[in-house]
Amino acid sequence: xxxxxxxxxxxxxxxxxxxxSSVAVHPFSDAELDALLLQARSRNDALGVTGMLSYRNxxxxxxxxxxxxxxxxxxxxxxxxxxHRDIRILIDEQISERxxxxxxxxxxxxxxxxxxxxxxxxxxxxxLAQGADDVITAQAARELAFWFKVRSAR
Numbered sequence: 001x002x003x004x005x006x007x008x009x010x011x012x013x014x015x016x017x018x019x020x021s022s023v024a025v026h027p028f029s030d031a032e033l034d035a036l037l038l039q040a041r042s043r044n045d046a047l048g049v050t051g052m053l054s055y056r057n058x059x060x061x062x063x064x065x066x067x068x069x070x071x072x073x074x075x076x077x078x079x080x081x082x083x084h085r086d087i088r089i090l091i092d093e094q095i096s097e098r099x100x101x102x103x104x105x106x107x108x109x110x111x112x113x114x115x116x117x118x119x120x121x122x123x124x125x126x127x128l129a130q131g132a133d134d135v136i137t138a139q140a141a142r143e144l145a146f147w148f149k150v151r152s153a154r
Contacts (some may be wrong), residue, residue: 005027015098016068018075019091019141022084024058036083044104051100061082061141065098090141 028036033055044050049066062078064071079087 007109012128014068015073015095016066017091017093017095017099018064018089020062020064020075020078021086021088021090022060022062022078023086024055024060025082027058028055028083041104043077047074050098050103052103053105061090063100063141065095065100091138 037053040053043064044064047066047070049064049070051062053063054061059131064074066074
């Protein structure tokens with residue numbers, strides 16, 4: 001579902017990017033994921049928030065973009081949501097423009113790899129879930145965002 005919610009923040013607002021990971025308290029079915037996305041897209045549209053969500057093997061990674069105040073409000077609700085735990089902020093920074101300006105909540109179901117990554121490759125999603133140092137984590141989050149945007153453009 002795409003929407004043009006990418007209105008610029010007002011002059012007094014700061015555009016913020018926030019990326020977090022979390023672990024589902026139980027594996028999500030396709031129907032549960034669809035319901036979650038419907039809820040997120042509606043709320044994000046009302047707040048002028050854009051972003052994307054990835055889910056794989058019980059783990060979430062979500063990118064959110066919007067005003068600092070709206071992201072704080074949204075994160076308060078996300079942290080109180082009983083459907084997941086172990087919320088970890090990966091990136092929280094000011095940005096000059098949105099990466100996901102066309103999506104109230106882009107989504108991609110990610111498959112679990114059949115085996116280890118080939119030599120010379122790494123599993124970016126696992127890097128995020130395992131909590132490497134801040135520099136590696138931020139780079140992995142940016143790689144995942146880039147991968148998502150490229151796949152969505154196909």
